[in-house]
Amino acid sequence: MDKQKAQEQINALKEVLNQYSYEYYVVDKPTVPDAEYDVKLAELQKLETEYPELVTADSPTQRVGGALLGGFEKVRHNVPMLSLSNAFNETDLRDFARRAENVLGDHISYVCELKIDGLAVSLTYEEGKFVRGATRGDGTVGEDITVNLRTIRSIPLTLKEKETLEVRGEVFMPKASFDSLNKKREENEEELFANPRNAAAGSLRQLDPKIAASRNLDVFLYAVGEWKNSDLTTHSARLDTLKSLGLKTNPLWKKCTTIEEVLDYVNHWTTERPNLPYEIDGIVIKIDDLNQQEELGYTAKSPRWSIAYKFPAEEAMTKLTDIELSVGRTGVVTPTGILEPVRIAGSTVGRASLHNEDLIREQDIRIGDFVVVKKAGDIIPKVVRSIHEKRTGDEVEFHMPEKCPACGADLVRLEEEVALRCINPNCPAQLMEGFIHFVSRNAMNIDGLGEKVVMQLFNAELIHTMADLYRLEKEELLELERMGEKSVTNLLNAIEASKQNSLEKLIFGLGIRFIGEKAARILAEEFGTMEKLQEANYEELVTIDEIGEKMADSIVQYFSEEKVSKLLNELSELGINMEYTGPKRAAQSADSIFADKTVVLTGKMESLNRNEAKEKIESLGGKVTGSVSKNTDIVIAGEAAGSKYDKAVKLGITVWNEEELIEALKD
Known part of the structure; x- marks a missing residue:
């Protein structure tokens, strides 16, 4: 076959394969079996192998991901990708409409769209060809993730018309893909993604495009940044035209002529949200007429013609099957509810905070109860209340133990405290949590020393005090399970790098009672060195703004301990920085x-x-x-x-x- 004939066949195959992809991934109406697509794709791959000079960026074969990337280049958005101002209730939405009517009069139409919980992206097409894709970044500058975006099959590599435009949308991971991904990660003993949004964002920022290609990501396009030669006058017409070009838009948008219709749409999807195959976190409302949008204009950071209604914290009902106790680094014993798994705000929840014994008693929460669970700030699951009407009589009252579940020592309730506390300084659970706190991001920030690795080191008796972390040897680490040459080298490098941290990191990492991150920085800046802080007395400490009496007492008591002086001397001898190096x-x-x-x-x-x-x-x-x-x-x-x-x-x-x-x- 000559080159010209091969080019003709390649063009024909690309056209038909792109059409099949559009039918399958964009409009969800496939016209051929998967096997036929695979046969034609194999034909195209064979021809491109024989004629590599005929391979183009818009070929369906280029979706599988190429070589590893060295990093992501910065991309400046010609038109900034602004964020939206938020509405949290009906009053906020009516105020938005009233402000618009004050400028535009009563003749306003709105477009309501589902607010997809994913990662905002910009796609640029030149003469109908997909040439660049970028993240939103800070709205002005994003990152070039073109190679990873090419792997998303619902993003067309070629439009149906030779249009030049920049279109914007949201890349997301469908719920089914998210569940499948986390199941595989669990089988491989890898850390699970918290929710589909994090999974989508993490997938798009992989330096190996093959990983992004394997994650089954999807996209909805909903806005235009730039569009040459477009004479459309409404947002709704733009959505229709984007769809006709082969771009995937969400079909559930609706044009409304009154704010009452907008509120009906919002209320409908507030209820129906769990039934969608993807996560949404609100509703976006836009003025439809583009001339009216221009008349309303922008604030410094957001358009005046659009607003994002945010859903209230999502609640779900499930069964409380048990109550588990954990001992923190300060000895506080905390009850955690074990639940029949339930999906809330984008992730499956099997555990939720019960705070303390008093709350359990006040709300009469029993093991076996049906309970209402929500995520505080859509992040931390907590039990809100139990549903007493659903009790069968088999529920069991919960009582806090008198002994520490980790070491067996007596539990005590200190004056003015709700929590029960283990005061045994050698309690293994407290020691373990102390190590985990010491290496955490906001403390010494030792990358690679996660909870599982700390537990390995502790159980292998390689660490007894914080100083032991800086004495670890490569050979003993290599003997641990799942610790290879590369991971051990990286871990030791991270431990070495942490020696240069500014003093406040170490103060916070020590876990002094009542001393959080902010207080640690105040102390580090005030005293400058660990030696001067150790010498500080109560009177000096309480004169410092934001250091109260309890904090001062705790600091003096902590540094009076002989074992603390010994630990700090060891850390200093091991090369850990003992001075404040942060900004004044x-x-x-x-x-x-x-x-x-x-x-x-x-x-x-x-x-x-x-x-x-x-x-x-x-x-x-x-x-x-x-x-x-x-x-x-x-x-x-x-x-x-x-x-x-x-x-x-x-x-x-x-x-x-x-x-x-x-x-x-x-x-």
Whole structure:
């Protein structure tokens, strides 16, 4: 066969295979059996093997993933990918409509769309060919993930028309794919993904495209960044045209002519949300007319013509089959409910917090009860209440034990405390939790020393004190199960790197009672060295802003222990840094917008995590607290902000979204 004939056959095969993919993955109406697709794909692969110079980026054979990537290049969005302002209740939605009517009058149509819980992406097509795909990033600059996006079969490599446009949407992992992936990871003893959104985001940021290709990701496109030669005048017309081009849009969008219709749509999907094959976390409402959108314009961080309604925390009913006790690093014994697995807010939950014995008694929660469970902030599962009407008489009352479940020592209830506590300093559960805390991200941040590895080291009696972590030898680690040459080398390198941490990391890692991350930084900055902190007396400590009497007592008592002095001497001799090397707050915060401001962080952040945001704000003179009060100056509301946002609005406190926070940090 000559080259020209091969080119003709390749073009014909690409056309028919792309059509089959469109029918199967986009409109969900396959016209041929899978076997026929496979036969034609094999024909195409054979021809491309014989004529490699005829392989193009839009060929269906290019979806399987190529060589490992060295990293992701940065991509600047020509039109920023702005975030949306949030609505949490009917009042917020009516206010949105009222603001629009004040500018536009009464003749407004809205488009309501399901807010897919995935990862926002931008797809660029030139003359109908898919040429680049990127993450949202900070809205201005994202990462080029073209190779991974090519593996998603619902993203067409060639449009039905030779259009040049940049289209935006959400990549997600269907519930069935998520369950299948986690089942495989469980079989391989790998860490499970918390929810489909995390799984989708993690898949798209793999440096091996073959991993992304194996994850069965999907996409819905819902917006346009740039579109040359488009004369469409409404968002709804754009959605119809995107679909006609072969792009996958969500068919469940609806055009509404009144805010009442919008509310009906919201209420319908609030109820029907669990029946969808993918996760959604809200409803997006947009003004339909593009000229009206332009007239309303934008704030610095979000369009005035669109808003995202966020669902309230999801609840589910299941059965409480048992109550399990765990001992924390401070000796507190905590009851955890063991549940018949139930799906809530994107993940399957089998355990939930019961807080303490008093709560169990007050709510009369019994083993065998049907209970209502929800995720606090869509993250931490907790038992809300038991359903007494469903009792059969077989339920069993729960009583906290008198002895520690880990070591058998007597449990005590300290003055003014609700919790029962084991005060045996040699309790193995406390020692184990202490190690896990010491190596955690916010403490010494030793990558590769997760809970399972710490348990291995502890059970193998390789570690007895924190100093032993810095004495580990390669040979003894290689003898442990599932510890290969590469993982051991990486672990030892991470342990060595942690020696250079600034002092506050070590102070927090020691687990001094009442001393959290923030207090650790205050102490490190105030005293500068571990030696000076050890020498500090009660009077010196209580004069420090935000160091209270209990904290001062705890610090003095901790450093008076002979074993603590011995441990710190050992750590110093092993090369662990004992000085504060972080930024000086006074030098950075004098002119900061956060200087002397009390800030509350709530909801999920995308561009930076809660701890990073907290650290940056505090380095600029701000005070980050956990609850909203009349003394709060600013509330930063991420996704699923919930009750803290509502309270801030009620009190008239300034509320920023994540984009406004990032802008303030840049300034």
